[in-house]
Amino acid sequence: MLRNYTHDIFSIQSEDDFQRLALSAFRYQYAHNLIYQKYVDLIECNPSKVNDIYQIPFLPISFFKNHRIVSGTQEPELIFGSSGTTGLRSFHYVLSADVYKTSLLKSFELAFGPASQFAYVCLLPSYAERNDSSLIYMAHELIQQSKHPLSGFYLHAEDKKLINVLIELEKTQQPTILLGVTFALLDLAAVSPMPLKSIRIIETGGMKGRRREMVRQEVHEILKKAFSVDVVYSEYGMTELLSQAYMHADGLFHAPPWMRILCRETEDPFAWVPPGKTGGINVIDLANIYSSCFIETQDLGKVYSNTSFEIIGRFDHSDIRGCNLMVI
Numbered sequence: 006m007l008r009n010y011t012h013d014i015f016s017i018q019s020e021d022d023f024q025r026l027a028l029s030a031f032r033y034q035y036a037h038n039l040i041y042q043k044y045v046d047l048i049e050c051n052p053s054k055v056n057d058i059y060q061i062p063f064l065p066i067s068f069f070k071n072h073r074i075v076s077g078t079q080e081p082e083l084i085f086g087s088s089g090t091t092g093l094r095s096f097h098y099v100l101s102a103d104v105y106k107t108s109l110l111k112s113f114e115l116a117f118g119p120a121s122q123f124a125y126v127c128l129l130p131s132y133a134e135r136n137d138s139s140l141i142y143m144a145h146e147l148i149q150q151s152k153h154p155l156s157g158f159y160l161h162a163e164d165k166k167l168i169n170v171l172i173e174l175e176k177t178q179q180p181t182i183l184l185g186v187t188f189a190l191l192d193l194a195a196v197s198p199m200p201l202k203s204i205r206i207i208e209t210g211g212m213k214g215r216r217r218e219m220v221r222q223e224v225h226e227i228l229k230k231a232f233s234v235d236v237v238y239s240e241y242g243m244t245e246l247l248s249q250a251y252m253h254a255d256g257l258f259h260a261p262p263w264m265r266i267l268c269r270e271t272e273d274p275f276a277w278v279p280p281g282k283t284g285g286i287n288v289i290d291l292a293n294i295y296s297s298c299f300i301e302t303q304d305l306g307k308v309y310s311n312t313s314f315e316i317i318g319r320f321d322h323s324d325i326r327g328c329n330l331m332v333i
Contacts, residue, residue: 007033007294011104014291015111017262024058026291027265030298031061038076040068041297048275059267059277063287063301069095069245074296076100085139087244088131088211097139097244100295105247108292109143110150112261116238116251117182117205124153124174126204128167128185128193130160131211139244140209144184153179162192171201178203184240186211187224194231201232207251209240221316241316245300247292250314257313265289266306266314274301283307283317 010029017023034041035052045052045062055061068074075081075098083099099105113120127144135141141158148156155174159167174181181204185193190208206228225237239252250260260266268284270276278284286304293300306316 010294011101011107011292014263014294015107023262023265023291026263027058027061027289027298028055030291030294031055033294034076034298038074038297040064040072040074041076044068058265058289061289061299063267063269063274063299064297065274065301066095066243066245066303069097073098074245076295076297083142084137085142085244086135086137088135088138095244097296099247104292104295105142106146108248108261108263109146112249112251112264113147115261116253116259120147120150121152122180123147123151123205124179124181125151125156126167126170126174126181126183127158128162128183128189129158129209130186130189132186139242143242143249147182147184155179162189163196167193168197168199171197171199171204175199175201175203181205182207184209190228191224194228198231199233201234204232204234205236205238206232206234207238207240209242243302245293245296246288246290248290255313257309257315260312260314262312263291265312266308268306268308268314269301271305271320280308280310285320286314286316 014026032052035045041064044064048062050062070093077100079100081098081100082102085097085099087095110120125144125148129141129144132138132140155170183204183206185208187208187210208224221239228237229235236254240249241258242249248261248264250258250264252258267287268278269287270278271285283305286302286306288300288302289298291298303320304316305318305320306314308314
């Protein structure tokens with residue numbers, strides 16, 4: 006089943022393509038992921054009767070905290086860990102680094118264009134201090150694609166080198182991505198506001214207890230005013246996924262063709278809500294073939310089309326984690 010799978014998911018052209026590959030992934034993971042198989046059996050779902058993506062069971066994301074979620078028998082090439090803000094961390098055992106690299110680069114290219122055209126200024130404190138962060142891995146891969154001499158990681162908004170680099174990139178009008186965790190971007194806006202007309206700002210979420218929690222619109226207004234930009238972008242991803250969605254000027258996240266967001270009832274995880282109504286976010290990430298393609302998150306949001314959605318908060322008592330904003 007996997008011989009042509011990864012090629013096919015990154016070549017999806019239609020809804021029929023997505024449905025076919027999603028159902029193939031479900032059957033493969035039911036057969037090869039023991040934890041998922043037990044969960045599907047526990048909720049009394051008959052796999053032979055699953056003929057549509059809305060009939061596929063979604064694995065609660067909390068399972069990644071207590072179980073090794075893998076589909077296959079090979080050893081993982083990468084192991085990513087969540088920030089563990091509340092103490093208990095999730096781990097994602099990535100059996101194929103190549104699939105992740107392909108997914109993150111194609112996700113980025115669909116949103117912004119070829120990764121090689123940008124310089125990358127990565128302001129990711131708290132993530133850069135960990136060696137198992139999927140966000141750091143993603144940023145490293147983008148920097149590798151760039152090969153720009155000023156691309157790199159920075160730990161503090163007050164770093165004079167960081168500020169000088171931004172000034173130089175703006176002066177030369179080099180297309181640049183400033184990729185930052187939310188609290189660090191707000192720190193930079195406070196200590197060194199400056200026009201960044203040639204620089205696209207992408208915030209990845211996360212206050213890490215450094216600042217009060219804020220709605221995304223408030224964060225973006227502060228950043229737009231401080232850096233004289235019309236748009237601030239956002240990234241939606243998480244440790245348990247291998248793909249990312251990006252927010253654009255319309256204020257909505259747009260998922261790549263192999264990623265789909267569904268919205269469930271908040272009181273009934275097996276019922277769906279119509280477009281535009283708030284519900285719990287379920288993610289289909291077909292790049293996650295070696296772990297779980299079907300994840301029930303603890304995010305709240307609204308779905309507007311097959312690929313556009315917004316995140317408006319989290320369920321009560323959920324971890325407040327980086328890479329997904331924000332509270333209401």
